[in-house]
Amino acid sequence: MPDQPGMHRKSRNFMAPRTREKSGKQPTINDVAALAGVSKKTVSRVINRSEFITDKTRQAVEQAIKMLGFVPNPQARALAFRRNFLIALLHDNPNAQTVLNFQQGVLDAIKDSDLALLVRPVDRGSDRLLDDVRTFLEKQRPIGALLLPPISENDELAALCEELGVRYVRVGSAPLDDVRHCVSSNDREVVAEAVGKLVELGHRRIGFVRGPVGFRSAAEREKGFHEALTTAGLALPDELFAPGNYRYTAGIDAGEALLSLAEPPTAIFCSNDEMAAGVMSVAHGKGIAVPTDLSIIGFDDSPTATHIWPALSTVRWPIREMGMRAARALVPDFLDINTRAADEESHVLPSTFVERQSVAAAKR
């Protein structure tokens, strides 16, 4: 091997690039420095885009980096920076599609950054929830955490993040007071819009299948429902409200209850798609034609919505965009200037009503 540039520093550890490659080990910053003929600190400056570097030096270093295929060791950086480059996604969502879409949005946002994503499902029901999360956060020390509903509604969790100095963004169905820590959709408005459509189509008796008690999303959706009916001057008799928990079986129960009424509703709004699927199977079982005899609307636009027959009119939640937005809001300083959230960027993303085949005009 003929004389190479820069072996000017003696280093016990230095090995020629070829040997390194063969050894299967990653080249380190020292190897780059040696090859480029500069100090490791200078290489570090190039990696971190320091401004105090001449173009000539920068180019030499960049070439060496390329030649060796050098990739900075994230663990070492994390240690030296006294912070790591992880963000955590905490979720406890029964809807896998939602979680994965959100995750995808987050990854879109951090794609060109140094960040990596740690995904952590948690158990909402467990009484060790807070301890589990605390252990996780203390161990991994992510820069920030994204909280997906329903656990995003847990104030203790947010407090825990504060306490541990972990940034957080809560994702929800309506803006929180503390808008810096929240990215949300506008469930109330869009439900009101969807239910308004039912009213326009002549429906006067409209059933409502609730979400689980205590869930903000459930409350928001119900508020939207109330709003639409009140605006239309319609009554809200108790018998048209069925309890639910976002599960298919709850939809079955709700369908049985509502469709057995002396005067059954001609349309039913369900707080999510799974329950709508449940209501729809009850209708099928009873020989009630959808949408001719019964219109049904769901919420989520989950895969189920298009897999059932007839295809379900529902509300599409911009979950992937919300993931991207949430990540931007969480770690704007780690993203590049183009990806970064503008300060004035809205943290409320509109959901949209998607019309399919499960809705029709009320029979006269």
Next chain:
Amino acid sequence: MPDQPGMHRKSRNFMAPRTREKSGKQPTINDVAALAGVSKKTVSRVINRSEFITDKTRQAVEQAIKMLGFVPNPQARALAFRRNFLIALLHDNPNAQTVLNFQQGVLDAIKDSDLALLVRPVDRGSDRLLDDVRTFLEKQRPIGALLLPPISENDELAALCEELGVRYVRVGSAPLDDVRHCVSSNDREVVAEAVGKLVELGHRRIGFVRGPVGFRSAAEREKGFHEALTTAGLALPDELFAPGNYRYTAGIDAGEALLSLAEPPTAIFCSNDEMAAGVMSVAHGKGIAVPTDLSIIGFDDSPTATHIWPALSTVRWPIREMGMRAARALVPDFLDINTRAADEESHVLPSTFVERQSVAAAKR
């Protein structure tokens, strides 16, 4: 503060526990060492369960750890150990539920270990797939990678892992030759069993909706189908095979094709649930009663299977167990003795046929 045990070593950095807590910083191994009156190396020995430690010393250290709430910094450990404690889950699966269930299984397995899970969706279609994965693996340097189907079928990806010295386990629908790197189900057998049931119920013309060309899972399922019909001495006319790609819309197309035949099948086996849902909606649209006039079987036991009406008979894939098993096979040496996979543990996990309401006896 009265004289504490062990401030015997002078350390510029040492701060009293109380002060540390207030500062919001994590205590380090040095703090523990100082409090316990031992060297940091001894603390390290306790953390790593070295055997060369007296009970007395161990207890003192453990008490100090507890008192300070010390948690070892994973980045520092990773650096010192020259390996990190991450495992990666690479997936490109349209079925979110599958991914999440698998992920849950992996987390079950690594729960009590030092390992963390990095989830990485990839784009099978992209021509940059290999580069993307290479960049990811070089940057994060996980100990190992779990490959979910369908990308687990990509041999180049496996070769890449070999090259980079990253362990890997491929998850699939049938054992690979290289059994050490594979955890699988037994799709062929269970499909044969399910289709056998149809034959027993008197079905003679049974349609088959294929999975995407080139997918091992699709091939295995088709093999099982052939096997069952051949065993029963039935013919396999081409017209009863419809192409598919695991998507709902393909199920629609397949349903249209098969149910428009001069002599339509009395039962259809679909290579996954989504396509089965498509076939079922076509049947509904045509006024063909399921299961009275047409039996349908799917594969995956996805949420869709129970959300459609009538509920779909399908094949349940033990995906969560497979996640657990795969993790055990990947990093047995990082799991404790109870969790660890026994060497002789089988890497083939049986799928089961789940009978619901979409299958009935053939009409005479």
Next chain:
DNA sequence: CCTGTAAGAGACACCGGTGTCAAAAGCAAG
């Protein structure tokens, strides 16, 4: 009581980066 031996604990270097600060280099003005 002394010695030999093995187990336990400590000192120090090191993993691969970054922060700090001082030295070197570059450049304009005297």
Next chain:
DNA sequence: CTTGCTTTTGACACCGGTGTCTCTTACAGG
């Protein structure tokens, strides 16, 4: 060609752990 200033670079310590090797210590045997 100096001087004085600013810009760029390097030496060295440090982040929080672990590996290696040496030194202590405890205890059994002579």
